[in-house]
Amino acid sequence: xxxxxxxxxxxxxxxxxxxxxxxxxxxxxxxxxxxxxxxxxxxxxxxxxxxxxxxxxxxxxxxxxxxxxxxxxxxxxxxxxxxxxxxxxxxxxxxxxxxxxxxxxxxxxxxxxxxxxxxxxxxxxxxxxxxxxxxxxxxxxxxxxxxxxxxxxxxxxxxxxxxxxxxxxxxxxxxxxxxxxxxxxxxxxxxxxxxxxxxxxxxxxxxxxxxxxxxxxxxxxxxxxxxxxxxxxxxxxxxxxxxxxxxxxxxxxxxxxxxxxxxxxxxxxxxxxxxxxxxxxxxxxxxxxxxxxxxxxxxxxxxxxxxxxxxxxxxxxx
Amino acid sequence: xxxxxxxxxxxxxxxxxxxxxxxxxxxxxxxxxxxxxxxxxxxxxxxxxxxxxxxxxxxxxxxxxxxxxxxxxxxxxxxxxxxxxxxxxxxxxxxxxxxxxxxxxxxxxxxxxxxxxxxxxxxxxxxxxxxxxxxxxxxxxxxxxxxxxxxxxxxxxxxxxxxxxxxxxxxxxxxxxxxxxxxxxxxxxxxxxxxxxxxxxxxxxxxxxxxxxxxxxxxxxxxxxxxxxxxxxxxxxxxxxxxxxxxxxxxxxxxxxxxxxxxxxxxxxxxxxxxxxxxxxxxxxxxxxxxxxxxxxxxxxxxxxxxxxxxxxxxxxx
Numbered sequence: 090x091x092x093x094x095x096x097x098x099x100x101x102x103x104x105x106x107x108x109x110x111x112x113x114x115x116x117x118x119x120x121x122x123x124x125x126x127x128x129x130x131x132x133x134x135x136x137x138x139x140x141x142x143x144x145x146x147x148x149x150x151x152x153x154x155x156x157x158x159x160x161x162x163x164x165x166x167x168x169x170x171x172x173x174x175x176x177x178x179x180x181x182x183x184x185x186x187x188x189x190x191x192x193x194x195x196x197x198x199x200x201x202x203x204x205x206x207x208x209x210x211x212x213x214x215x216x217x218x219x220x221x222x223x224x225x226x227x228x229x230x231x232x233x234x235x236x237x238x239x240x241x242x243x244x245x246x247x248x249x250x251x252x253x254x255x256x257x258x259x260x261x262x263x264x265x266x267x268x269x270x271x272x273x274x275x276x277x278x279x280x281x282x283x284x285x286x287x288x289x290x291x292x293x294x295x296x297x298x299x300x301x302x303x304x305x306x307x308x309x310x311x312x313x314x315x316x317x318x319x320x321x322x323x324x325x326x327x328x329x330x331x332x333x334x335x336x337x338x339x340x341x342x343x344x345x346x347x348x349x350x351x352x353x354x355x356x357x358x359x360x361x362x363x364x365x366x367x368x369x370x371x372x373x374x375x376x377x378x379x380x381x382x383x384x385x386x387x388x389x390x391x392x393x394x395x396x397x398x399x400x401x402x403x404x405x406x407x
Numbered sequence: 408x409x410x411x412x413x414x415x416x417x418x419x420x421x422x423x424x425x426x427x428x429x430x431x432x433x434x435x436x437x438x439x440x441x442x443x444x445x446x447x448x449x450x451x452x453x454x455x456x457x458x459x460x461x462x463x464x465x466x467x468x469x470x471x472x473x474x475x476x477x478x479x480x481x482x483x484x485x486x487x488x489x490x491x492x493x494x495x496x497x498x499x500x501x502x503x504x505x506x507x508x509x510x511x512x513x514x515x516x517x518x519x520x521x522x523x524x525x526x527x528x529x530x531x532x533x534x535x536x537x538x539x540x541x542x543x544x545x546x547x548x549x550x551x552x553x554x555x556x557x558x559x560x561x562x563x564x565x566x567x568x569x570x571x572x573x574x575x576x577x578x579x580x581x582x583x584x585x586x587x588x589x590x591x592x593x594x595x596x597x598x599x600x601x602x603x604x605x606x607x608x609x610x611x612x613x614x615x616x617x618x619x620x621x622x623x624x625x626x627x628x629x630x631x632x633x634x635x636x637x638x639x640x641x642x643x644x645x646x647x648x649x650x651x652x653x654x655x656x657x658x659x660x661x662x663x664x665x666x667x668x669x670x671x672x673x674x675x676x677x678x679x680x681x682x683x684x685x686x687x688x689x690x691x692x693x694x695x696x697x698x699x700x701x702x703x704x705x706x707x708x709x710x711x712x713x714x715x716x717x718x719x720x721x722x723x724x725x
Contacts, residue, residue: 264565307529336656397718
């Protein structure tokens, strides 16, 4: 375990982080992943401060293993969420969607291990300069909010690796243990996985959203709303409406009106899979049934070992 | 060598294919890659039949190693190009941009080993059904023409692998030997590399195009012209014009007018790097100098071995 910088940093068994996702990753999922040997994250992006407090308490009751909280830094209630995190002595925080320079020092004053999520080199260097303990680099294929550069995981990880000393976690496109092995061959110390866990038994997403993910085929997700904030969505009527608007050159304001408010909650949490906003990654095409978080972690590790054996015993060059 | 299905199939030393690229890969590049131990491909997409004939003759004179020709099946002169290929007994043909069912049987009647390039599962299954000997699966990050699904290499390869028995060549995002190793961990038998060779000494591209590739930074390529045929281009004035047109919702017809004729030749072959069409992959951000084809192959193999050693000796799980 000590040979891997991420498992050492977080005190976990396997270099697998469960992405903190809105409407999917409450205490049930985070504690299940942590109990399985990965790092579970409560996704605070969709939570009011009192809701986050409840989830932290429940997570502590459900696992004695390390877990963390993901906080998108652009939400108006960031400081109240941080107050809850400090009060309950959460030890690991993943920040995303904002400037890492703003809160990293404060978090570290509270002895919190900090990781920051980026989608490009510029922000990875900013995060490293801010003193974060780990960087999550998320490729174009990932679900939900994403970078404007559209750099894929296959390109982003080897590009970043020589530029930063900070431990690096690859996200986007990690569908299996072989993809996990590949990401680590590219230079990552660990992987962050969203989509597989979004469709898991312990995910708090609505069952109809999970079912839509299971039914998704190749090409059924697309990075949309690039004039607002790029986000990878699953095809449905809302998706079609956005595509049609973008094809006719809809402005930022028009897209804002189409997006409206509460569409992500409606789609992922309340099960309005036709008109809601469904955030999921390209790997949804490879998810064909609901597994528990523990089954997912076990499967990843088994496949990782199989990949390692396959690449070890077959000599591809001689 | 016999352990690798692609090196056995083509009779080459290393599982490295040089992508057949318009305006870049004439006999100089193809023979240099073949002499270096990979498989060089003459890109016939930009050639009239008599030009292709000259390149085949010159390639045979420049190498006694196997080489091939890439033919996009959508060009009007496909049958004349095939006639040249049969007459000169070319042994390897890569087909792309068209229906593999149309010519595979004819090619195989001439004892030609056939590979077909796809960007999605549907066409991979069609190619396998047509009886091709190998399939090139090209991810979203690749330069030039690409798939509408936008599936990245990290997702495309593991998705295809269990569905086809045919040897699989990964393309798109292969910037180094570690990316090559990762692609093979994902399930590929070999890699096809375009961008690195497009900027090589033996590439017939204009030196100003090579210089533009060397100067490219992260985010400087984008998949554009999706209403016509999706193509990944490098930023310049032509790129900006297309982006502006697409942002205002330009129709297919309007985009056709902007694209015009001969822009790829102007940009890549004649060096009009401002107003020409510059086709290159995301990995252009990692190309920082011009190398010879031989240096590129040697570097890939060295880095591949380093990745294999790193993944072998560091145990990421225990």
